[in-house]
Amino acid sequence: MILDQLSQPIVQAPMAGGVSTPALAAAVSNAGGLGFLAAGYRTADAVREQIATTRTLTAEPFGINIFVPDTSTxxxxxxxxxxxxxxxxxxxxxxxxxxxxxxDDAWAAKLALVQEEQVPVVSFTFGCPDPTVLTELREAGCTTVVTVTSAGEALTAAAAGADALCVQGTEAGGHRGTFHNTDPVDDTALLPLLRKVSAAVTVPLIAAGGLSGGRDVAAVLVAGARAAQLGTMFLACPEAGTNPVHRASLxxxxxxxxxxxxxxxxxxxxxxxxxxxxxxxxxxxxxxxxxxxxxxxxxxxxxxxxxxAGQAHEFARTAPAADVVRDLGAGARAALTETALRWSAG
Ligand SMILES: Cc1cc2nc3c(=O)[nH]c(=O)nc-3n(C[C@H](O)[C@H](O)[C@H](O)COP(=O)(O)O)c2cc1C
Structure with missing residues (x-):
């Protein structure tokens, strides 16, 4: 499983709307985390170009996120x-x-593209693809991740054959990855959601939502996640394509x-x-x-x-993405050691 091979348990969240640039994804992957491109709102040809550019900047694995079409009336x-x-x-x-x-945000063309390009990790939000789609991707060499916001969605995604799940708490910035666009909007926070999802399925989990420092990363690893996915904490990095007005508001x-x-x-x-x-x-x-x-x-x-923006937006730093990744990893290690020492001393 690719998540266990990362030297830092940090996933840079895919962020559509121009934020996730090849430079950002490559910087994160080169620093030992997992960088992500965001295929949402782009044409398949534009995504193909981004994949090519990313490959000139890193030899490390990276991911691409695709929006599952919303079929609700x-x-x-x-x-x-x-x-x-x-x-x-x-x-x-x-x-x-x-x-x-x-x-449908060019669903079929983007699926064909990631298979053809053998993108190492393909993640989905807004729904769960059919089992056949996930199988085809796996056969093409892609690790698949489905974003879930409830234990019910986790059961569906695991049954469909997802290799890993991104568990998104309500604290998260950007769109809720919920499968259905209906009310009430689930507002379960990340820690209780991790507990509920861990009790329902055994697939590896990535935790997302409101994480802003090493201590938070340590907390979700202790709670059972294999990696932490952060979006807002990368919005202010120089490599991100964040709109200047958005950047200034953080x-x-x-x-x-x-x-x-x-x-x-x-x-x-x-x-x-x-x-x-x-x-x-x-x-x-x-x-x-x-x-x-x-x-x-x-x-x-x-x-x-x-x-x-996620709930901890004020902690977004203007530092290079590699520094953010390294500091999150080092901070998580330090927090785990310090906590173990404090506990044993008590
Ligand atoms: C500006 C922005 C754009 C986002 N775009 C996407 C996207 O295209 N696909 C996706 O799966 N998640 C997207 N997300 C959600 C992230 O995957 C992740 O769940 C979220 O950033 C985690 O919370 P945090 O921002 O508090 O770290 C976006 C988040 C932000 C802040």
């Missing part, structure tokens, strides 16, 4: 009402709202909240005006609302952008 009337509501936002930023289109103890306002799927971001004003009205309609709000999010106003 969308309430057309609720979506139209939400579009009308956003007309005032469009006037405010002097932009034209796009049509709230549906798409310091400070601003609260975060889960919202469908920006994309139509629950995601955690820093609380800003748009999130406060539209969360209650936003229907479950993904990726329709993602397309609808794109021009608003691109206007550059921090009060109208999706500032995805």
């Amino acid at each position: 969308v309430d057309g009337e609720a979506l139209a009402t939400y579009r009308e509501r956003l007309a005032a936002e469009a006037r405010r930023y002097r932009v034209e709202l796009a049509d709230p289109a549906d798409d 310091p400070g103890d601003r609260p975060t909240a889960v919202t469908r306002a920006f994309t139509g799927r629950p995601a955690r971001g820093l609380v800003n005006r748009f999130l406060v004003e539209h969360t209650a009205a936003a229907p479950a309609a993904y990726p329709h609302i993602h397309h609808l709000t794109k021009v608003l999010r691109q206007a550059g106003d921090p009060e109208a952008m999706s500032l995805w």
